[in-house]
Amino acid sequence: MTPHQIIFFIIIPMAGGICTILAHRQRKLQRFLGIGFLLANIVTAAAGLCAVAPTGSILVSQMGNWPAPFGISLVLDTLSALMLMMSSIVCLAVFLYCVFQFDDDQQGGFFHPLFHLLILGVQWSFLTGDFFNLFVAFEIMLMASYAMFCVGTTTLQMKHAYKYVLLNLVGSILFVTCAGLLYGQLGTLNMADITRIAMSGQLPDSSVPVIAMLVLVFGGKTAIFPLWFWLPDTYHTLPGAIGGLFAGLLTKVGAYVMIRVFVMIFGSAESITSIVSPLLLGSAAVTMFLGVLGAVSMHSVRRILSIHIISQVGYMLMGIGLAIAAGIAFDSRVMAVAGAIFFIMHNMVVKCCLFLCGGLMHEHAGSDNLQAIGGLLKRAPWLAVLFMIAAMSLAGLPPLSGFFGKWVLLVAGLQSEHYVIVIIAVITSLFTLLSMLKIWSYGFWSPPQGDHVEHPTVRPRTFGGMAGITLLVVMALSMGFGAQHYYQLCETAAKSVVDPTAYVQAVLGEQHTPIKQLSLVETSLEP
Amino acid sequence: MNLLISIMVGVLFGASVFLMLGRELKGVCMGVFLLGHGANLAILGASGSPIGKLAPVLEHGVDLARYTDPLPQALILTAIVIGFAVQAFLLTLLVITWRRTQTLDLNKLALETEH
Numbered sequence: 001m002t003p004h005q006i007i008f009f010i011i012i013p014m015a016g017g018i019c020t021i022l023a024h025r026q027r028k029l030q031r032f033l034g035i036g037f038l039l040a041n042i043v044t045a046a047a048g049l050c051a052v053a054p055t056g057s058i059l060v061s062q063m064g065n066w067p068a069p070f071g072i073s074l075v076l077d078t079l080s081a082l083m084l085m086m087s088s089i090v091c092l093a094v095f096l097y098c099v100f101q102f103d104d105d106q107q108g109g110f111f112h113p114l115f116h117l118l119i120l121g122v123q124w125s126f127l128t129g130d131f132f133n134l135f136v137a138f139e140i141m142l143m144a145s146y147a148m149f150c151v152g153t154t155t156l157q158m159k160h161a162y163k164y165v166l167l168n169l170v171g172s173i174l175f176v177t178c179a180g181l182l183y184g185q186l187g188t189l190n191m192a193d194i195t196r197i198a199m200s201g202q203l204p205d206s207s208v209p210v211i212a213m214l215v216l217v218f219g220g221k222t223a224i225f226p227l228w229f230w231l232p233d234t235y236h237t238l239p240g241a242i243g244g245l246f247a248g249l250l251t252k253v254g255a256y257v258m259i260r261v262f263v264m265i266f267g268s269a270e271s272i273t274s275i276v277s278p279l280l281l282g283s284a285a286v287t288m289f290l291g292v293l294g295a296v297s298m299h300s301v302r303r304i305l306s307i308h309i310i311s312q313v314g315y316m317l318m319g320i321g322l323a324i325a326a327g328i329a330f331d332s333r334v335m336a337v338a339g340a341i342f343f344i345m346h347n348m349v350v351k352c353c354l355f356l357c358g359g360l361m362h363e364h365a366g367s368d369n370l371q372a373i374g375g376l377l378k379r380a381p382w383l384a385v386l387f388m389i390a391a392m393s394l395a396g397l398p399p400l401s402g403f404f405g406k407w408v409l410l411v412a413g414l415q416s417e418h419y420v421i422v423i424i425a426v427i428t429s430l431f432t433l434l435s436m437l438k439i440w441s442y443g444f445w446s447p448p449q450g451d452h453v454e455h456p457t458v459r460p461r462t463f464g465g466m467a468g469i470t471l472l473v474v475m476a477l478s479m480g481f482g483a484q485h486y487y488q489l490c491e492t493a494a495k496s497v498v499d500p501t502a503y504v505q506a507v508l509g510e511q512h513t514p515i516k517q518l519s520l521v522e523t524s525l526e527p
Numbered sequence: 528m529n530l531l532i533s534i535m536v537g538v539l540f541g542a543s544v545f546l547m548l549g550r551e552l553k554g555v556c557m558g559v560f561l562l563g564h565g566a567n568l569a570i571l572g573a574s575g576s577p578i579g580k581l582a583p584v585l586e587h588g589v590d591l592a593r594y595t596d597p598l599p600q601a602l603i604l605t606a607i608v609i610g611f612a613v614q615a616f617l618l619t620l621l622v623i624t625w626r627r628t629q630t631l632d633l634n635k636l637a638l639e640t641e642h
Contacts, residue, residue, distance in 0.1 A: 132605070158623065158627070159636055162620070165617065165620070166556075173559070173563050177566040180599060181569065183598065184572075
């Protein structure tokens, strides 16, 4: 892959969106196009990963060939490539589920274009090397998600959509304010350029409150304590597959951006890490523990899973917080970030998989209230097996993927002597197991109960759903049994994030002119 | 100039927070719109005072420091366009909610039965 081919990550979903808009009357064509574009997406992601991961090199494409701090840079480093790989697989699995399980009503109303545009926003946020561009990418992603929230709306879904839309809007507006203020103080919005300023210790004190406000912005999007209240109240109203897509992508984009911003860009600025790190670590502990308590107390599959997202976000935050904690050795920092990246990847796959399982449970039993369903082990044995693998993986039983993610984070925590959060993480893990066993024993194991729910007599068609779930479970298993290889990739990614010298050089080039000394002669208008 | 913009940003943010704390959905949405305008103004303020500066149309032989910075204006323009789309979406949602439930009062909406 040459640097300029990075743009394919944006062109492919954009073309997907446009083509499916044009074909919005031909349902069949839309589905074929969708699968085609998503496969192309996976191929591109694989090519990108192969190009950067083995050596940890960084591909940079300057849009319109404008030199770095002025134009928009798209940057593909190992971290972005890993995220793109995982997200494209998750998208394909969800798409398979949607195409085969949703009826025409649910797939109508421009569902397909929205799906592709959501992917566009997600991939763009993984690639961009510019703060304001990140805001634009976020907005594309969020606009698509707002509209998807209202596809086939029930009144209930709409009522809850307000919380999601308004909260995210306020977050976006704060984000754009922060971006503007940062530009006013630093004179640049290019991430590499800001990193350079932070590394050289020239960050003015006045930008500390602005960056602290960024914790609020990304924290709201990632759903950390105390900003998580919108999430458990909205995600459960969505159909299983769309819930899976949101759970697999949206909060993870927030976590990714947090790694980029707080570890890579501002990780070297003492004045910022000394404030942000305790904030994140404290929030991580409360987030993971309260989230899992909420999950244990719920009685519907989708509710358990959606409140569980929050608990898992806590682990990612723990990694980020440890990585910028004061007085921690370089190796432990790399380990903490690598753990967080591994955990994000694992969580994208597994969480989405569980949501899809929840959707199929609903199809089989006619409800997803655990007090009303049961006996699914007999009705859908394969679903039960796949659910069990995904659930145990989420709970973190060895040798499945969740175990290794948590293991690395715990070791990083012990090395840096943050014992409290390590203990909380272990306890949370036990409760996670409990909540998963709750779904298992009520939904699959126990005999059917409650006569107030009509069990469908016809066996539902579940081919597409099972295909999507199987794809994700295979991914999860490969992450568990091939954890060493995945972890090496994560370590490469983490190294370039913790020590961003290479990133800065790749984006800004060797000889970099600070903006203020630039004279008119040097900005010749012919690129 | 900067002082004036700062005060205006403060007023806009304050008013929008006040609106958003209300129990009427229309008010809440208006609050979000106002917040967007406040943010745009804040970016404009961050770009420094434009008094005594030239419009950013480059000519040879003129010191760059004499031009206003065009970038914040470009940022604001983008933010306005995005904000416009979001406002349209939010207003549509309001209309649909009204048609479905005949109320925009959050207390009454919260009582809507879950079905």
